[in-house]
Amino acid sequence: MTTAYPLDLHEAAALPASRDQRVWTPQDGALPALYLSHGAPPLFEESSWMTELFDWAQSMPKPKAILIVSAHWESAPVSLSASGTAVPLVYDFGGFAQRYYEMTYPTPDAADLARRVAAMLPANERVHQHPSRGLDHGAWVPLKVMYPAADVPTLQLSLPTHDPAKLLALGARLKPLRDEGVLIIGSGFMTHGLPFLSRGHFTGAEGPPGWSRDFDTWAAEALARGDVDALADYARLAPGMPYAHPTVEHYTPLFVTLGAATDPEAPAVTTVDGFFFGLSKRSVQVA
Structure with missing residues (x-):
């Protein structure tokens, strides 16, 4: 007897609600900005996490x-992905089942958004648009769960720096998009110390490592009190470093999200917490 694949079950249950979801209108006011821990292809095998992400989208x-x-x-200066209809995806991972390399996420044309974003960035900074670069797995994997109908125009912006101050400023420039019904998302992973995980973390035989728990607790408390200065000084202040982030590209998208907030120092709301393979999947939204 063949066991149903969790993503197939998720899509069967979620697609009707996703297609019928009420579309934003100006009367709704600004959409929040999100930071999410995106997982990788194994997210499609984690039913509870997919439900959490989908329920968040439905809220x-x-x-x-x-x-x-x-x-x-990671690309500087700021670059934009291809904005046409049904741009091919980037399968930027290895060692997974063939089905992951055959998945699609054919979103509608996002050319209007690309023009709008380019116009919002400093006139003295060249914005490069890649005519063929599609969404990478940090974008399409969580969005395939959150918006399985693939009916929302989607554009990817490169991560041009890891400097929190510059990313906060970038988010602030993009903030007016929220008033236009654009959902701004920073996609990373609240802890990402893959080199320091053991086989027991992947099998579930071991709980989250101490460095992952400690960093997650510290970040949760700083986010809850809106302490942007502490979050920006993570290299010096955060427990669990550098194990939680031996490289920081999964953490720093948070600052684009915070920069796009109406008040970056207002408390962020945690929407997803817990751990996956020992890594913190904490995800937040800001108003």
């Missing part, structure tokens, strides 16, 4: 468009 009106910054596209 808001369906956005008119999505602008997402992923840990997996």
Whole structure:
């Protein structure tokens, strides 16, 4: 007897609600900005996490468009992904089942959003648009769960720096998009110390490592009190470093999200918590 694949079950249950989801109107006011821990292809095998992400998407009106910054596209100056219809995906991972390399996420044309974003960035900074670069897995994997109908125009923005101050400023420039029904997302992972995980973390035989728990607790408390200065000084203040983030690209998209907040120092709301393979999947939204 063949066991149903969790993503197939998720989509069967979620697609009707996703298609019927009410679309944002100006009367709704600004959409929140999100920071999410995106997982990787194994997210599609974690039913409870998929439900959490989908319920989060359902708690808001369906956005008119999505602008997402992923840990997996570090490029300066700021670059934009291809904005056409059904742009091919980037399968930027290895060692997984073949089905992951055959998945699609054919979103509608996002050219209007690309023009809008380019116009919002400093006139003296060149914005490069890649005509063929699609969404990488930091974008399409969580969005395939959150918006399985693939009916929202989606554009990816590169992560041009890891400097919190510059990323906060970038988010602030993008903030007006929220009033236009655009969902701004920073996509990373609240802890990402993959080199320091053991086989027991992947099998579930061991609980989260101390460095992952400690960093997660510290970040949760700083986010809850809106302490942007502490979050920005993570290299010096955060427990669990550098194990929690031996490289920081999965953490720093948070600052684009905070920069896009109406008040970056207002408390962030945790929407997803817990651990996956020992890593913190904490995800938050800001108003």
